[in-house]
Amino acid sequence: MFARPFRVKSNTAIKGSDRRKLKAEISAAFPSLSAVQLSELIPNKEELNVVKIYVHKGDSVTLYVLHKNPLFFEVEKRLYPTVYVLWRYPALLPTFRTWPPVLQKLIGGADLMLPGVVVPSGGLPDVKWGDYCSVTLVNNRAPVAIGTAAVSTKEMHSLGMKGRGVCVLHAYMDNLWAFGDKSGPPSLPDAEGEGQEVNGEEYESDEVEEEEVEKCVEEKEKEEEEEEENTQGEKVTDQACSGVEELRLAEQEEERVNEEEEANPDDQKMPQETMDALLLQCFLHALKSKVKKSELPLLTSTFLRIHMFSCCPSGKQLDIKKSSYKKLSKFLQAMQKQHHLVRVKELTKGVESIVEVDWKNQALRYFKVPEETDGEAASLKEGGEGELPYHPPEITTLYSVSARLEPLFLDAKKRKGTILQPAEVRDIVTEYVKDNELVDENNKNYVTINPTLCDCLLEKSEYQEVESLKWDDLFSRALARMQECYEVVFPGHAPVRKKGHIEPIEISVASRGSNKKVTLIKNLDVYGLDPAVVATALQRRVQASSVLQPIPGSKDKVLVQIQGNQIHQVGNLLLDHYQIPRKYIQGLEKAPKAGKKK
Incomplete structure (x- = not known):
């Protein structure tokens, strides 16, 4: 339910009468809570907020928030505890255990399938259809998801532990969790963690875990396919001819991709664990040998492109999307909260920067920088002072x-x-x-x-x-x-195809206070150019101050602003140094004429 961002409609403090009513509803829904525990959850004198939100499907949900942490959420007049409550009272609900890799699927909005359930020695908890359920991971009793039973325990056994087990509504790391303080689950030892059984069979190795996760995912996909076939069965006959043709074309495309992967085995997908390790290595390498204290604050995008990419070992390709973090912001957040290596702050709206580095951190102090090969050193030297050699993309x-x-x-x-x-x-x-x-x-x-x-x-x-x-x-x-x-191919990267015309690099002149002129440069990132690097290069050339500004209406995009009418110098930098074709640069005709004042 909270796999995608939601919209907040209102946020108000709860009234005294509503607070008492809420306590009564919680007590009725969860009778195992004692009066003391109930008072701890809903204190009388502390501010408790009622937040009304709309999730991405349009459903209205009510949140009850204490100390910025959502404690309960109400859907269709039924209260559910969040993971923040379950971490305080892990035995509040019947619990189903699963393997750690399944958590990623739950965060993405998937339900818990029965093939992924780890059966304890004492058997499954006794539940009926629609009962509250929580989900924990092997070796930790701290719940990571909350939902309702899709079938009763008796039906689970009669179905041979196949099909849907728990309809998940909320999970650790989803957007409801992110609405709170984003703390992690506590470590609660689980006596049942060792020697678990998987659907009645004793667990002995990691191979069993991988097989059960695959079964869980396959079961989910199979069920979705069956539902789709039932709802779209009437359309199949009318679309048979076109469907066969599209399938044939898809098969041809798949064969072509497979051939390319066989020809380039190094370009095949790396496991998430391997990419995570490579990401951490490049991160520590960059902090220890590339970043200087005088450079802070440093744009996170600049840190990735200029420093981390340059620390990637030869023959490997750093790709955050292939890691478990998916985004640079999430990776840096983990480095900040879990390892306390850096501090990231949004200095400009929508643009994050690294403002502090803990140079005394043990992980950083004991990290050994890999030896740099002659080829890597030479390529770095060609690019200039700390700048990677730039190769313009091929645009077709x-x-x-x-x-x-x-x-x-x-x-x-x-x-x-x-x-x-x-x-x-x-x-x-x-x-x-x-x-x-x-x-x-x-x-x-x-x-x-x-x-x-x-x-x-x-x-x-x-x-x-x-x-x-x-x-x-x-x-x-x-x-x-x-x-x-158009198709854009950057050296060492897969081709990127998009509809429409490619956006040109826009150079324009604007007036600021006291009729002072400034030059603005947009869309540098489309051509693989880092705005921060271009701004620094221009600053050195013309000896004028430059800044980066967010582009209104766009996310994570910035433009370069430099004092004066510098179109001539910008043109020389883009055409001569970066070798961008003239047809992809717009605004060069606005350069001041010879003999006229800039």
Whole structure:
């Protein structure tokens, strides 16, 4: 329920009468709580807030918050405790145990499937359908999720421990947990943790854990597929023909990807544990040998691109998305809260910076910097003073088959949405003309227009007038009626394809107080340029101050602002040093003319 961010509608302090009513409801819902425990949860003289929110599905949920921590949430007039309450009273609800890797699935919104349940020696707790349940991990009694029983204990056994076990509503690390102080679960020793049984079989090795997690995920996916088939069964017949064709194209694409992976085994996905270890190594390496105290505060994006990437060992590729953290902000948050290595602060709205580093931290002090190879040292030297060598991306214009032109490409088995190179478009159109014998017999430079070409390439006013087109006109009309796309390939990275035109680097001049001129540079990140590095390079060239500012309406994007009309110097830096093609730079014509004051 809280896997995605929610919207807060209101936040008010609870009234005295409502506080007493809430205590009575909690006592009725959880009779095992004593009067003392109830008073600890809902104290009489401390401020308790009622927060009304809307989750991403549109459902209205009420939160009861004490000391900034949500204690209970109410859905459809039923109260549920949060993990913050369960950590104080872990025996409050019947508990089901599972393996640690399953937690990531629960955080993402998945339910607990029965193949992933670890059966204790005393058997499963006795529950009925809809009863409150909590979920714990092996070797720790601190609950990590709360939900309701999908079936009764008796049905769980009769189903052979297959299917859905617990419908999870809230889990540790989800957005409801993040609404509080973001503390971690306490370590509560679990006597049942050793020698557990998996669906009645004794647990002996890590291999069993991996197999059970895979079974749990497979069971969940199978159930979702069955539900989807039931709801969409009536549509299958109508879409059979197109579905077969799309499946064939998908299989061809999968074969191509597999071939590329076999040809480049180093580019295949790394396990999360391996990527986490590489991320930590590059982080410690960067702090110990790259970052200087004088550089603080340091933008987190600059720290990643300039320092951490340069510390990645040769032959390996650092990719945060392939780690368990998924985002740089979450990784740095872990380094701050769990290891106390750095302190991260949002100095500018939406832009985080590292403001402090604990240089005396033991993990940092005892970290041994890997030896740098000659090749790595040389490449760093080429880039300048602490700057990585920059290689401009290869940008290719592509075209996507539109609905209007689909009949022209059907013979080549290219359906709507297929992305093609311009040369491929020319070849397919040429092949179509030749197969249908449309080349004008009297003049080979012209192509006769048949009904398909008429519908695809001509305007309505031309239907009765135009009977033939020149080859060049034919190709240009075909490309003009397709959806333009582009592909960006950075050295050592997979190609990135997007629809529309690639955004150019925008250079503009604006006036600030007292009619002072400043130069603004946007969209540097689209071309793999770090705004902080470009700002520093410009500052050295023109001896003027530069700052980074967030771009209104965009998240985690910044522009470079430098004093004066510096378009000429910006142009030289982008064209000569970074070798960005002129056609991808907008605003160079606004440079001051020779002899005029900037």
